[in-house]
Amino acid sequence: MNKSSARTVAVVGATGAVGAEILSILEERNFPVDRVLPLASSRSAGDTVTFRGADVTVRALDGKAFRGVDLALFSAGAGVSKEYAPVAAGAGAVVIDNSSAWRMDPQVPLIVPEVNLRAMEAHRGIIANPNCSTIQLVVALNPLHVRAGITRIVVSTYQSVSGTGKDAMDELATQCRQLLNFEDVTPAVYPHQIAFNCLPHIDDFASSGATGEETKIVNETRRILGAASLGVSATAVRVPVFVGHAESVNIETDKKLSAADARAILSTAPGVRLYDDPSRALYPLPLRVAGTDAVFVGRIREDDSIDKGLNLWVVADNLRKGAALNAVQIAEALVR
Ligand code: A2P
Numbered sequence: 001m002n003k004s005s006a007r008t009v010a011v012v013g014a015t016g017a018v019g020a021e022i023l024s025i026l027e028e029r030n031f032p033v034d035r036v037l038p039l040a041s042s043r044s045a046g047d048t049v050t051f052r053g054a055d056v057t058v059r060a061l062d063g064k065a066f067r068g069v070d071l072a073l074f075s076a077g078a079g080v081s082k083e084y085a086p087v088a089a090g091a092g093a094v095v096i097d098n099s100s101a102w103r104m105d106p107q108v109p110l111i112v113p114e115v116n117l118r119a120m121e122a123h124r125g126i127i128a129n130p131n132c133s134t135i136q137l138v139v140a141l142n143p144l145h146v147r148a149g150i151t152r153i154v155v156s157t158y159q160s161v162s163g164t165g166k167d168a169m170d171e172l173a174t175q176c177r178q179l180l181n182f183e184d185v186t187p188a189v190y191p192h193q194i195a196f197n198c199l200p201h202i203d204d205f206a207s208s209g210a211t212g213e214e215t216k217i218v219n220e221t222r223r224i225l226g227a228a229s230l231g232v233s234a235t236a237v238r239v240p241v242f243v244g245h246a247e248s249v250n251i252e253t254d255k256k257l258s259a260a261d262a263r264a265i266l267s268t269a270p271g272v273r274l275y276d277d278p279s280r281a282l283y284p285l286p287l288r289v290a291g292t293d294a295v296f297v298g299r300i301r302e303d304d305s306i307d308k309g310l311n312l313w314v315v316a317d318n319l320r321k322g323a324a325l326n327a328v329q330i331a332e333a334l335v336r
Helices: 017-028 078-090 113-122 132-148 166-180 212-225 259-267 320-335
Strands: 008-012 035-040 048-051 054-057 071-074 094-097 126-128 150-159 231-238 245-253 272-274 295-302 309-316
Touching: 008 017, 008 078, 017 035, 017 048, 017 320, 035 048, 035 054, 071 078, 071 320, 078 094, 078 126, 094 320, 113 132, 113 212, 113 320, 132 150, 132 212, 132 245, 132 259, 132 272, 132 295, 132 309, 132 320, 150 212, 212 231, 259 272, 259 295, 259 309, 309 320
Parallel strands: 008 035, 008 071, 071 094, 094 126, 150 231, 272 295
Antiparallel strands: 048 054, 150 245, 245 309, 295 309
16 A cells, blocks of 8 residues: 555544544544545444544445445454454455454464564555553563563553443443442443442453453563563453553563663653653653553562562553554554
8 A cells, every 4th residue: 555545544433432533643643544434333324523623424334335445444343343354455455453353363463563563564454453451561561672581571451441442431430420429330331330449350251260351461462572482471450540551560581671771771762751750759640641642661660579570660541552543553654
């Protein structure tokens, strides 16, 4: 695809939390688009979304929707992607898919532009965007891995409800309002009350006891870093935050890295912003990071319990770098 061929861009899931962010990032970064085609379920057909100040009518997704489409950005869940990404690619579009449907398919590159952009060259019509928690993790860790060889990662996530979608954001807002008015709450999106709570349960549990989210973080991190046998241990937790995922990360390295070494490496790393001055209470916070593009890293310190270990606190906007922005960066690389 070249610049002139990126004219018609379909956004599948345009009415959702990530879809809305894709539209605004395409606009913000002046991506070369002549026509955007917002697609969603039949429930939203006829509604409008705004692009460059104009109302654009949402169409229902169907097998014919991709005629004349050059680029299709999917964010409507794995089931939709499984069914329609091949249809879009078959119609001649390049698909950038935000769902988990294709991420571990060896024919489909799984791309974080700051880390493994070159792997994109092998695409056959579908390119996968990684899981939100994985993206911010590998942006922060790849520079350390390149320098010192990470041998093990232990990560605990604190993930915002926007990662689940717009219904979950509504659920958190509704529950907060109800609880502050001494009303009962009825969980619907999550299995338990999310307001004023933390749920160690993201995606389904497997027989191993791990959740789907935890398995995605393990497998996708290995794949993107090109380290199939890297030890990765993940615990994924949903917290009552609207936007912004945080991660407590512990790494062991092959070569010793001091905290100062890590700070020096990360201070010039692509896509990373160091925000690390605990003496002034400066460390990344989801509230501050929401709406921004970088992966913020702070609380960098040596882990005295092991020989060559570091702790870090990594925070990013899950809707932007964790999803929409990463997808648009891939699209930008395609048209470059
Ligand atoms: P709709 O708004 O019509 O339901 P979120 O992740 O924020 O929940 O958003 C999910 C997005 O995926 C929405 O745009 C939603 O459209 C869209 N979507 C969900 N199911 C389908 C489907 N079967 N076909 C097309 N789009 C879908």
